Amino acid sequence: MSSRRRIAASVLFSATLLLGVAVSAAAEGDGIVRIAYFTSADCDNCAAVSADVLAPLLAERGDLVQIKVIDIYDAEAPGALHTLNYEMMLEAEQMFGVAAEDRGVPMLIVGGEVLIGAEEIRERLLCLIDTCQTVGGVPWPEIAGLEEIAPVDELEAGSTSGLDPWRDDIAPCEDGEDVCRPVITWAAYFYEVGCQECSRVEYVIRYAQSVHVELVVEEYNVHEDTALAEWLGDEYGLPEEHHLVTPAIFVGEDYLIGSEITDEALLALADKYALGG
Structure with a gap:
């Protein structure tokens, strides 16, 4: 240079x-909302969020939403944790100040916001996405190791949708644009x-x-x-x-x-x- x-x-x-x-070169006004999704293969609520919320979201808004899935379950050692992914989750919880009593999966990180549990994800995710798209999108959170994980193209859909990703009448979140700023x-x-x-x-x-x-x-x-x-x-x-x-x-x-x-x-x-x- x-x-x-x-x-x-x-x-x-x-x-x-x-x-x-x-400032992030990865999200310089491209309108893409980047989501880090912490999950576990042995978590029923995670399966519901994946199938009924995130799968239809990707199917309908895949050009404006990217999701990286971080599974803390070790598929090669059933019942064990995937150490690296679990450490990434611990780092994210520390970075965003998640209280010990609130920690768990499913957990989504969107901009400067953390959504934990199926209920909060269903209630707040779409308005967060709409809000963050109005400010030009958001980058990936600065979590060590996340850059090595590729965004998923699709997730297996469930029989019902817990979210209507094609709707355009959702009001932006009351929290305002600050929620879209990474910490x-x-x-x-x-x-x-x-x-x-x-x-x-x-x-x-x-x-x-x-x-x-x-x-x-x-x-x-x-x-x-x-x-x-x-x-x-x-x-x-x-x-x-x-x-x-x-x-x-x-x-x-x-x-x-x-x-x-x-x-x-x-x-x-x-x-x-x-x-x-």
Whole structure:
């Protein structure tokens, strides 16, 4: 990527950072609503949702809806869990703050919303889809491993439909467009090669991401992205002498520089923005 293009892309990311908006090339206004569906082959309610809700939905709106199925049942070892898929579900529950007493399957993730149980899925899925299509669609949630799973083309339909996917008279959800935004906390991290303090901060970032799986950190070499560092310094009101100081992390409306970047401080910021701060 040329220097000019890299700076332009970086400034776009930084505007995203300041506005608290998630940008995804996978759903840039294409109108497609992408759904992650956690299920289990030994779950009767899951079978009903698959056959009576999702199958007709794909049949009628397959050009505007994509579904990835994550089955936590291990078909090769009946009665056992599919470890990787189960860990993906745990990560999703943590990312979206699902309370322990509410966890279970079937579970759908649409944008920034989680629907759990056949009843809630039947009641809310269609209005969520309609709402999210009005804002240009939604990307896949940022769950490790989900990118390896291909969307399904179809699901086996049941004898009755629990949802009318061909209807166009459903009012958008009362929650509004915010429900379509994926839960992602963006951060920009500036470092320089040979910086011992930067090396230590990389472990701080990894630890924060292990606790907050929604935390996405873009890394920038301050000597290659000097213009961006200067621009962010101006936007955040940093003293001139701090514009190119490393290590530095910018999260939402906050920043940490040098020795300020501790496990406790970065976790506090991740907590703040995970809660909508």
